[in-house]
Structures are given as structure tokens and as C-alpha cells.
Amino acid sequence: MFEFVTDLPRYSFLQYALLTGLLASFASGIVGSYVVARRITYIADGIAHVVLGGIGVAIFLKKFYKIDGLIPLHGAIVAAFIAALLIGLVSLKAKQREDTVISALWAIGMAIGIIFISKTPGYNEDLISYLFGNILMVSPSDLWLLAILDLLVISFGVFFYHQFFAVCFDEEFARIRGLNVEFYYLLLLCLTAITVVVLTTVVGVVMVVALITLPVAIVGLFCRTLWKTMVVSILVSCFFTTFGLALSYVPDWPAGATIILLAGIAYLIASSIDWAWKRGRS
Amino acid sequence: MELVPALLIRDLSFSYDGRPVLTDVNLSIPVGDFVSIVGPNGGGKTTLLKLALGLLKPARGEIKLFGEKPEKMRSRIGYMPQNMRFDPKFPAKVMDVVLMGRLRKGNPLGPYPKTDKEIAENAMQEVGVDSLRSRPFSSLSGGQKQRVLIARALACQPDLLLLDEPTSNLDLMFESEFYDLLQKLNERLTIALVSHDFGFVSRVVKTVVCVKQKVVIHPTTEMTGEIINDIYGSPMRMVRHDHKATGDSFPACLSS
Numbered sequence: 001m002f003e004f005v006t007d008l009p010r011y012s013f014l015q016y017a018l019l020t021g022l023l024a025s026f027a028s029g030i031v032g033s034y035v036v037a038r039r040i041t042y043i044a045d046g047i048a049h050v051v052l053g054g055i056g057v058a059i060f061l062k063k064f065y066k067i068d069g070l071i072p073l074h075g076a077i078v079a080a081f082i083a084a085l086l087i088g089l090v091s092l093k094a095k096q097r098e099d100t101v102i103s104a105l106w107a108i109g110m111a112i113g114i115i116f117i118s119k120t121p122g123y124n125e126d127l128i129s130y131l132f133g134n135i136l137m138v139s140p141s142d143l144w145l146l147a148i149l150d151l152l153v154i155s156f157g158v159f160f161y162h163q164f165f166a167v168c169f170d171e172e173f174a175r176i177r178g179l180n181v182e183f184y185y186l187l188l189l190c191l192t193a194i195t196v197v198v199l200t201t202v203v204g205v206v207m208v209v210a211l212i213t214l215p216v217a218i219v220g221l222f223c224r225t226l227w228k229t230m231v232v233s234i235l236v237s238c239f240f241t242t243f244g245l246a247l248s249y250v251p252d253w254p255a256g257a258t259i260i261l262l263a264g265i266a267y268l269i270a271s272s273i274d275w276a277w278k279r280g281r282s
Numbered sequence: 283m284e285l286v287p288a289l290l291i292r293d294l295s296f297s298y299d300g301r302p303v304l305t306d307v308n309l310s311i312p313v314g315d316f317v318s319i320v321g322p323n324g325g326g327k328t329t330l331l332k333l334a335l336g337l338l339k340p341a342r343g344e345i346k347l348f349g350e351k352p353e354k355m356r357s358r359i360g361y362m363p364q365n366m367r368f369d370p371k372f373p374a375k376v377m378d379v380v381l382m383g384r385l386r387k388g389n390p391l392g393p394y395p396k397t398d399k400e401i402a403e404n405a406m407q408e409v410g411v412d413s414l415r416s417r418p419f420s421s422l423s424g425g426q427k428q429r430v431l432i433a434r435a436l437a438c439q440p441d442l443l444l445l446d447e448p449t450s451n452l453d454l455m456f457e458s459e460f461y462d463l464l465q466k467l468n469e470r471l472t473i474a475l476v477s478h479d480f481g482f483v484s485r486v487v488k489t490v491v492c493v494k495q496k497v498v499i500h501p502t503t504e505m506t507g508e509i510i511n512d513i514y515g516s517p518m519r520m521v522r523h524d525h526k527a528t529g530d531s532f533p534a535c536l537s538s
Contacts, residue, residue, distance in 0.1 A: 037372055159391040166382050169372055172363065176335055176356050177438070178387035224418035226373045 021241025054079025133204025
């Protein structure tokens with residue numbers, strides 16, 4: 001811990017990692033609050049895994065057809081938006097088949113990714129970094145990307161707060177009040193998709209799932225309004241990423257996995273305390 | 283008084299996956315009426331409400347809300363859904379829920395303007411839930427939730443109040459207050475509610491609409507045990523209340 005503090009001013013990779021954690025906390029805290037409130041975290045998980053398909057195709061096209069401008073992020077964006085719109089339409093039009101469709105897309109996306117990556121010469125080693133990312137190898141351009149994402153998510157999340165709230169809490173009533181429910185629901189899913197994509201390419205799939213779900217799940221145990229949930233989740237998430245990074249530094253553990261484990265254990269402890277407390281009162 | 287009826291339904295039929303739910307429905311609710319929609323479970327009461335709200339499309343026939351298509355005029359409705367379907371863990375305060383009544387097309391972005399908050403505040407006072415404004419919605423009792431949802435419907439500043447099972451969760455304490463409240467509201471707006479509570483029906487309601495695939499309309503004065511048995515298909519005990527005879531309400535039974 002102490003070494004982390006003394007080394008922080010010396011190594012830019014540590015500063016970048018710290019900043020990545022903090023920036024990622026904003027987008028995931030806001031999107032996560034909506035997604036958890038509406039109970040659609042599995043949609044975010046589904047999108048995160050479909051992204052692999054896009055990344056695989058992009059890597060393959062780049063190597064095989066020598067398209068230089070193409071980066072994995074491009075494929076990820078395309079795949080994520082396709083997944084978000086497909087899942088969104090199914091969930092609006094045929095609710096009872098939603099989970100099946102998500103499972104199907106999840107499996108198809110990952111299978112496509114694996115096949116294309118395996119057919120790309122010399123690219124097999126990157127699968128682990130796709131799953132867990134490497135927060136210690138973040139570049140300044142990644143940080144800019146995260147900053148732009150935060151700007152986007154914060155402005156949409158704040159400007160359309162009441163619309164998103166209404167669509168998440170009572171879709172039918174929102175429709176009667178003249179709100180374009182389809183539009184706002186799909187907008188929310190697209191916001192989720194873009195968050196998932198950017199975070200996936202920087203910190204990996206598992207960390208995306210963890211950051212979107214776990215801080216909000218902990219905060220949801222005691223926070224009773226949506227906007228407060230957002231603010232407190234961001235703070236909690238900042239704590240996990242910073243503390244996790246510091247904790248992993250000296251024993252040289254993988255930083256991403258340490259952060260995830262820390263958040264996961266905190267969630268289990270918090271919900272056990274909550275459960276015991278409620279049992280004690282009743 | 284407006285001559286265009288609040289709700290007009292002509293020759294309407296509706297079915298779910300080929301199973302007829304409503305057939306040949308004709309119904310007119312004049313402005314100022316107080317209608318109770320009664321009938322057995324699965325008889326089509328909620329379906330009728332959803333058709334009136336434009337949430338479902340009829341297979342045949344037409345629906346006019348204040349003389350226009352429901353989608354166009356439904357902003358004049360204050361709708362209270364059944365409260366069982368809300369996620370008990372959703373992070374929302376009472377005020378957040380009531381303010382939803384101020385949603386509208388082209389809502390301003392960002393926080394609600396002050397006037398909207400005042401309207402929501404008045405609606406809460408009218409229903410007597412203003413002291414709950416900062417409480418989490420999920421922590422309320424069934425009856426309190428129902429009153430908050432009525433406040434939300436009133437915050438729409440509606441001309442027609444549609445209530446789905448408003449009496450199902452009411453605490454007994456509040457029940458008679460609730461009748462008085464609806465009677466007072468009926469002075470300024472048309473009310474239609476779905477109810478299984480016949481005692482409630484005869485006391486304050488002017489017209490009874492019986493829904494069991496077909497729709498039959500009675501002025502409350504005509505309600506007898508025989509008609510009720512006919513609707514529910516089994517003998518039922520009827521609690522008599524003081525009938526409020528209303529000569530000006532709906533003329534007669536349409537079909538049977």
C-alpha cells in the first residue's frame with residue numbers, strides 16, 4: 001500500500017491506471033444505476049460478450065486484408081449497437097423471449113469472435129486481455145476515449161434523467177403521458193452499449209460487468225433514490241478501483257482481477273449484513 | 283357540459299391469440315359520469331381500460347376518447363394502474379413517483395420546473411399523502427402506495443380519471459374517506475374505475491358497466507341481486523347501501 005503511494009508520482013503507468021479506474025467509475029456508475037434499477041444487468045452482460053465477435057472480425061479484417069485504419073474498437077462498436085438494438089426490440093415487442101434471445105446472441109457473438117481470432121495469424125494471446133483487460137497498460141489515447149465517454153454518459157444521464165426514470169419505473173404510464181418509450185429505452189441501451197464497448201477495450205469484459213453491477217448493487221441496499229444511487233455508486237466504484245489497484249501493486253497481482261474480487265467480496269459482505277439486519281428486525 | 287362523450291366505444295371486439303375477450307361492445311361514458319366497471323376475473327375489465335388508453339388496438343370497431351383517437355387524447359386521462367406490478371426494490375421517493383404525472387411530450391430537459399412541483403404537491407395534499415413526500419415508495423403500505431398512485435394520476439390534471447382496482451388494498455380507515463374524495467373529484471372530472479366491490483359500487487357510483495366478454499350497462503338504481511348473479515355466474519351476497527338514485531345517468535341496459 002505504502003509503496004503504491006510513493007511510486008505513484010514516479011510512474012506514469014500507475015497514474016494512467018489510477019485515472020482509468022476513476023474515469024471508468026463515472027460512466028459505469030450512471031449507466032449501472034439505470035440498468036440495475038430496470039433489472040436488465042444481463043442485457044449489459046450480453047452486450048459485453050457479443051462485443052468479442054466484433055473485435056474478432058475487426059482484428060481478422062485488419063490482418064488479412066491489411067486495412068490499417070481498422071482497430072478492434074470499430075468492430076466492438078458495430079457489434080455492440082447491433083446487439084443493443086436487437087435485444088431492445090425483442091424486449092419491447094416480445095418480453096417472454098428476451099432471456100433466450102440474449103443467451104443466443106451471447107453465444108453467437110463469442111463463437112464468431114473465437115473463430116475469427118483463431119484464423120488470424122499470431123493473435124491468440126490476446127484473448128485473456130480481452131476478458132480481463134490490463135489496466136496497467138492504458139495509453140493516453142485510451143484516457144481521452146474514457147473522458148469523452150464520461151462526458152457523453154453524464155450529459156445524457158442528467159438531461160434525460162426523468163425520461164429514463166419514467167421508462168425504467170413504469171413504462172406503461174410513461175407511454176400514456178406521451179413519452180416515446182421505444183426511443184428512450186433504445187437510447188438507454190445504446191448508452192449502455194457504448195459504455196460497455198469503451199470499458200471492454202480498456203479494462204476487459206469481466207471488469208465491465210463488475211463495475212456496472214456491483215457498486216450499484218451495494219449502494220442499492222441503503223440508497224432510496226435513483227440520482228443518489230448514481231452519485232454514491234460512482235464514489236464507491238472510485239474507491240474499489242483505487243484501493244484494488246493499490247492492493248495489487250506490491251504482491252504484483254493482476255490489477256483488474258484484484259479490483260473485481262474486492263468489489264465482489266464487498267458486495268457479498270454488504271448483502272449478508274443487510275440480510276442479517278433485516279432478519280433481526282422482523 | 284361537453285356534448286362529446288368522454289369515452290365512446292362502438293361495435294368493438296378484441297381477442298388475445300384468437301380467444302375472444304370482448305365482443306360487440308358498445309359503451310358511452312358522458313362527461314361528468316361516475317362509472318364502475320365490474321365483472322369476474324378474466325372478464326375483460328382491464329382489457330377495456332387498456333383499449334381506452336390506446337395501449338391495445340381493437341380487432342374491430344372504434345374507440346373515441348373525447349371525440350378523438352385514444353393515442354391523441356390520452357394525455358387528458360389520469361391513470362392509476364394496479365400497484366402489484368411495481369418492482370419493490372426500485373429506488374424512488376414518493377415525490378419522484380407523483381412527479382411522473384407531469385411528464386408530457388416535449389418535456390423540458392433537466393429538473394422539473396417549479397410549477398410542476400406545485401401541481402404535484404397539491405395532488406398529494408388532495409389525497410392526503412403530502413406528509414409521505416420524502417419516503418421511499420417501496421417502504422409504503424399497499425394502501426399508501428395506492429393513494430400515491432392516485433395523486434400521480436391527479437398530477438396529470440386529467441379530465442377523466444381511470445382507476446384499476448383502487449379499493450383492493452385500501453386500509454379500512456381510509457376507505458370511507460376515499461369514497462368522499464372520489465365524490466368530490468367527480469364534481470370536476472369524469473371517473474371510471476374497475477372494481478370487484480359491489481358495496482362500493484352502489485354507494486357513490488352513478489353507472490355500472492358489467493364486463494364479461496359482453497358489456498352491459500346499468501344505472502346503479504337497477505342493480506339487483508339477480509343481475510349480479512348473472513354477471514358472476516354464482517349466487518353472491520349483496521350488501522345494501524343507501525342507493526343514490528340518479529335519473530340523469532345512463533338510460534338502460536344495452537344488451538344481455
